[in-house]
Amino acid sequence: MEECSSSTKRAAGPEDEFTCLVLSDDNLYRKQVFFSYNFINSFGKLTSNHLKKFVIKILLKISTGWRPKRRRVNLKCENFSQIVKQFKVEGYYVVYTIDIMKEFHYEQVLKVWDILPLEEIQKLFVRLDTIFNSYTEDFINRCKVKCLDGNLEVPMSWSISHDIVRYKNINNAIFDSDSGGCEVDHRSYVENSKVNESFSLMKFYSLSAGIVNHLLSDQEGKELDLPFEVNDQEREIILFPKSSFILGRSGTGKTTVLTMKLHRKIEQYRIASNGLSSEERGMSLSNSADVSQYVGEFKGNMLHQLFVTVNPKLCFAVKQHLSRLKSFASGGQFYADKSSYDMDDIDEMAQFHDIPDTFVGIHCDKYPLVITFHKFLMMLDGSVGNSYFERFHSVRGFPQVNRSTRSVSLQTFIRTKEVNHERFCFFYWPHINEKLTKCLDPSRVFVEIMSHIKVGLQGGVSREDYVSLSDRRVSTLSAQERNAIYDVFKDYEKMKTKHCEFDLADLVMNLHFRLNNENLQGEKMDFYVDEVQDLTTTQISLFRYICKNVDEGFVFSGDTAQTIAKGVDFRFEDVRSLFYNEFVMKSKKFRFPRREKGLLSDIFILSQNFRTHSGVLKLAQSVIDLLSHFFPQSFDVLPPETSFVNGEPPIVIEPGSNENAIITVFGGSGNVDTKMVGFGAEQVILVRDDSVKKEISNYIGHQALILTIVECKGLKFQDVLLFNFFGSSPLRTQWRVVYEFLKEKDLVHSSYLNSSPSFSQLRHSVLCSELKQLYVAITRTKQRLWISETSEELFKPMFDYWKRLGLIQLRKVDDSLAKAMPRASSREEWKSQGIKDSLKIGDLLKSLESRRPKLDFFFSRFVVQNDADESNESNVSCDMEFSNSNGTNDDKKDLPVAVASGTQSMPNQASECS
Numbered sequence: 001m002e003e004c005s006s007s008t009k010r011a012a013g014p015e016d017e018f019t020c021l022v023l024s025d026d027n028l029y030r031k032q033v034f035f036s037y038n039f040i041n042s043f044g045k046l047t048s049n050h051l052k053k054f055v056i057k058i059l060l061k062i063s064t065g066w067r068p069k070r071r072r073v074n075l076k077c078e079n080f081s082q083i084v085k086q087f088k089v090e091g092y093y094v095v096y097t098i099d100i101m102k103e104f105h106y107e108q109v110l111k112v113w114d115i116l117p118l119e120e121i122q123k124l125f126v127r128l129d130t131i132f133n134s135y136t137e138d139f140i141n142r143c144k145v146k147c148l149d150g151n152l153e154v155p156m157s158w159s160i161s162h163d164i165v166r167y168k169n170i171n172n173a174i175f176d177s178d179s180g181g182c183e184v185d186h187r188s189y190v191e192n193s194k195v196n197e198s199f200s201l202m203k204f205y206s207l208s209a210g211i212v213n214h215l216l217s218d219q220e221g222k223e224l225d226l227p228f229e230v231n232d233q234e235r236e237i238i239l240f241p242k243s244s245f246i247l248g249r250s251g252t253g254k255t256t257v258l259t260m261k262l263h264r265k266i267e268q269y270r271i272a273s274n275g276l277s278s279e280e281r282g283m284s285l286s287n288s289a290d291v292s293q294y295v296g297e298f299k300g301n302m303l304h305q306l307f308v309t310v311n312p313k314l315c316f317a318v319k320q321h322l323s324r325l326k327s328f329a330s331g332g333q334f335y336a337d338k339s340s341y342d343m344d345d346i347d348e349m350a351q352f353h354d355i356p357d358t359f360v361g362i363h364c365d366k367y368p369l370v371i372t373f374h375k376f377l378m379m380l381d382g383s384v385g386n387s388y389f390e391r392f393h394s395v396r397g398f399p400q401v402n403r404s405t406r407s408v409s410l411q412t413f414i415r416t417k418e419v420n421h422e423r424f425c426f427f428y429w430p431h432i433n434e435k436l437t438k439c440l441d442p443s444r445v446f447v448e449i450m451s452h453i454k455v456g457l458q459g460g461v462s463r464e465d466y467v468s469l470s471d472r473r474v475s476t477l478s479a480q481e482r483n484a485i486y487d488v489f490k491d492y493e494k495m496k497t498k499h500c501e502f503d504l505a506d507l508v509m510n511l512h513f514r515l516n517n518e519n520l521q522g523e524k525m526d527f528y529v530d531e532v533q534d535l536t537t538t539q540i541s542l543f544r545y546i547c548k549n550v551d552e553g554f555v556f557s558g559d560t561a562q563t564i565a566k567g568v569d570f571r572f573e574d575v576r577s578l579f580y581n582e583f584v585m586k587s588k589k590f591r592f593p594r595r596e597k598g599l600l601s602d603i604f605i606l607s608q609n610f611r612t613h614s615g616v617l618k619l620a621q622s623v624i625d626l627l628s629h630f631f632p633q634s635f636d637v638l639p640p641e642t643s644f645v646n647g648e649p650p651i652v653i654e655p656g657s658n659e660n661a662i663i664t665v666f667g668g669s670g671n672v673d674t675k676m677v678g679f680g681a682e683q684v685i686l687v688r689d690d691s692v693k694k695e696i697s698n699y700i701g702h703q704a705l706i707l708t709i710v711e712c713k714g715l716k717f718q719d720v721l722l723f724n725f726f727g728s729s730p731l732r733t734q735w736r737v738v739y740e741f742l743k744e745k746d747l748v749h750s751s752y753l754n755s756s757p758s759f760s761q762l763r764h765s766v767l768c769s770e771l772k773q774l775y776v777a778i779t780r781t782k783q784r785l786w787i788s789e790t791s792e793e794l795f796k797p798m799f800d801y802w803k804r805l806g807l808i809q810l811r812k813v814d815d816s817l818a819k820a821m822p823r824a825s826s827r828e829e830w831k832s833q834g835i836k837d838s839l840k841i842g843d844l845l846k847s848l849e850s851r852r853p854k855l856d857f858f859f860s861r862f863v864v865q866n867d868a869d870e871s872n873e874s875n876v877s878c879d880m881e882f883s884n885s886n887g888t889n890d891d892k893k894d895l896p897v898a899v900a901s902g903t904q905s906m907p908n909q910a911s912e913c914s
């Protein structure tokens with residue numbers, strides 16, 4: 001056995017003996033063993049340290065290829081006994097299965113599902129049966145294949161030249177009704193369970209010294225934030241070495257892939273710098289060949305990685321996640337250090353105060369930089385020539401316009417003088433010539449100005465070029481409309497100059513101009529851009545100035561159905577061709593004067609939803625269907641995501657007769673028992689904007705966390721209450737245009753069309769951003785979504801649509817609903833939710849304190865009845881069984897004692913169950 005070297009000691013905690021076992025050179029197959037989240041939880045609840053150690057020893061032994069001899073088995077998973085195994089230790093059964101994973105080839109792996117007492121085993125088997133029923137016969141047969149190396153059972157592997165397909169045609173397949181799967185609306189789902197208890201969405205963690213240390217230390221109930229095993233689709237993207245684009249609907253793992261890819265590179269770099277240890281050779285998502293390749297590549301290079309996204313809260317969440325992954329990889333603790341997160345606010349400026357506003361001379365320990373796009377612009381601005389802001393007279397008087405630190409007065413200037421969508425609509429639009437504006441929609445005009453006119457280097461495109469876009473087949477604007485928009489643009493520019501204000505496009509164009517004329521020393525960098533749909537193409541092309549490794553240095557991920565940044569309008573194909581023309585061709589223009597073929601980077605599509613169940617996804621898909629109908633050019637059409645878990649339709653809350661549901665639920669009048677006394681930490685009220693947020697805060701104080709749709713972007717919650725989305729929509733009664741779609745689908749009588757406006761791309765362009773916002777709001781929930789509206793009239797068109805398709809359920813605010821909604825949360829839960837989802841921890845704690853007296857009345861958590869049947873003890877047996885060190889066996893009467901060495905040492909041979 002290998003001695004623990006200094007680098008392996010790093011990972012060793014109190015259980016050095018086990019660390020050495022994990023790292024042992026005998027333990028050749030440890031990369032093929034994975035522990036489920038459930039196993040880790042159940043293991044944590046075991047009270048006997050001796051039992052814990054014994055189980056780990058057996059699992060480590062199994063990971064070397066050792067297998068107990070199989071005997072007559074009575075306790076088994078009916079249909080899949082060849083791939084579902086179990087062994088017994090001191091009255092507990094450890095259940096594991098054989099699976100197949102795709103990395104550089106397909107390979108058999110072991111998944112350890114749970115450790116349970118006898119009475120719970122049968123229920124586990126039934127659920128595993130359901131999962132395996134969804135697999136193809138070919139997949140199952142390959143799991144059954146045994147590959148022997150002497151006495152050892154080693155993983156069988158297959159080349160990736162032929163696909164091994166895991167799932168039958170999910171969502172279309174007809175399942176055996178006994179399998180536990182279910183059929184709804186002609187679509188079948190593998191499971192009928194709560195999302196966080198689902199087996200098909202369960203996270204698995206690979207066997208490592210860190211995991212073993214975790215298992216053997218007393219960490220029961222703490223939030224796990226370990227690098228989990230991604231699925232084959234995600235792994236392929238993580239391992240793909242070239243620049244690429246990742247497209248996928250909400251909850252399909254885009255942020256996860258970016259974060260893991262970035263973290264993996266850090267690990268490879270660390271290994272290349274320190275030399276390989278035994279543990280590191282076995283690190284997840286890599287094999288030694290792969291690592292050695294990077295050893296060569298990284299030597300002598302510094303690793304400069306940047307993660308850029310628009311939402312500061314998402315940025316904060318990614319930063320926290322990366323720091324925990326880093327801590328885990330270097331053997332530190334991987335739970336959030338609660339005390340260090342007790343901050344009042346996630347403020348953009350405070351978040352980046354230690355990163356200078358320049359890319360020149362940034363110290364390497366600042367990497368990876370996880371920054372917002374706004375911070376990225378500030379850093380670029382400080383990197384070449386004179387700052388853009390120095391042109392403003394008032395700024396010249398500020399104390400320091402310095403590259404590394406910007407004064408508070410300058411930051412305030414930037415915040416208050418930027419013309420954004422709201423400022424454009426409310427302050428500029430009313431002052432623009434009415435003759436021009438009367439037939440135009442301000443939001444659409446803002447998009448046109450920011451995304452299609454103010455592009456390029458020289459103050460934007462000419463009128464002639466802009467108007468000529470109407471000749472394109474895909475253009476939805478006539479030449480006349482484009483001329484009018486261009487006139488508005490001219491007026492707007494004049495007014496803006498007069499008021500000494502600027503918009504983001506001004507800054508971006510100025511940066512392009514400066515960066516083109518002055519040489520910024522580009523570094524070899526890796527860029528990970530998340531939620532790329534919220535950036536304009538001109539903004540995106542700024543990345544090329546500071547990243548020289550175009551072939552490999554860029555990963556863009558996003559979903560154009562979730563574009564909520566105002567003024568942005570593109571599809572992934574546009575970004576891909578921009579990348580080719582602006583990044584690839586410009587970086588190679590001197591070396592390759594002719595256009596090369598085959599240099600367009602790959603677009604990967606992620607299709608499995610990991611976040612939520614079919615009830616929510618179907619509602620979300622109905623919004624996508626409207627987008628496809630009215631605005632087919634505005635987003636990338638993808639096949640609907642795969643969902644494995646069946647779930648209830650979201651609930652529309654019927655308001656009381658004379659007040660809105662929020663008042664009924666949270667307070668005001670009414671019986672205390674039917675009032676919801678606050679939301680838990682995993683729940684959120686989503687609203688359109690800050691004004692509605694303020695309005696609700698006035699009603700309910702600190703009883704719940706309230707976020708705007710922009711703030712919740714990229715985050716997730718157990719339950720979501722979407723409040724007054726339609727009632728506060730700028731579309732007002734124009735939502736009636738959806739009847740046109742319903743009529744086309746034969747969902748309403750044609751008389752509905754009489755009172756509906758007929759759809760016009762230009763007049764109803766705001767519907768596009770409304771639908772995208774609605775999609776983002778619906779997809780934030782993992783389990784339950786409640787929709788509450790104050791105006792029946794404004795909601796009616798969408799309500800009719802959803803009701804007709806059976807996508808919602810209507811419920812009155814009564815006792816049962818009020819009881820189902822809240823969830824008592826401990827102080828720790830509030831904190832950990834804040835950590836997970838980057839919320840305002842201070843607010844959460846204040847909120848909790850303020851309702852502390854009411855917590856006594858808190859409705860207990862909505863408990864779903866456990867549907868397990870009592871298992872029948874007389875009917876069970878086991879694969880193999882280990883007695884405890886005394887050789888006793890609790891189930892002796894029913895189950896013949898087997899085996900084990902009868903001591904605490906590792907069993908060498910399993911003897912027979914008689």
Ligand SMILES: Nc1ncnc2c1ncn2[C@@H]1O[C@H](COP(=O)(O)OP(=O)(O)OP(=O)(O)O)[C@@H](O)[C@H]1O
Nearest residue numbers: 201202203230231250251252253254255256610714
């Ligand atoms: N292979 C996996 N197994 C289990 N859970 C996973 C897996 N991959 C991702 N997840 C989980 O799925 C959830 C959604 O992932 P993520 O936030 O990366 O999706 P996204 O595509 O970025 O979503 P959005 O577009 O809505 O921001 C997260 O909770 C993540 O931990």
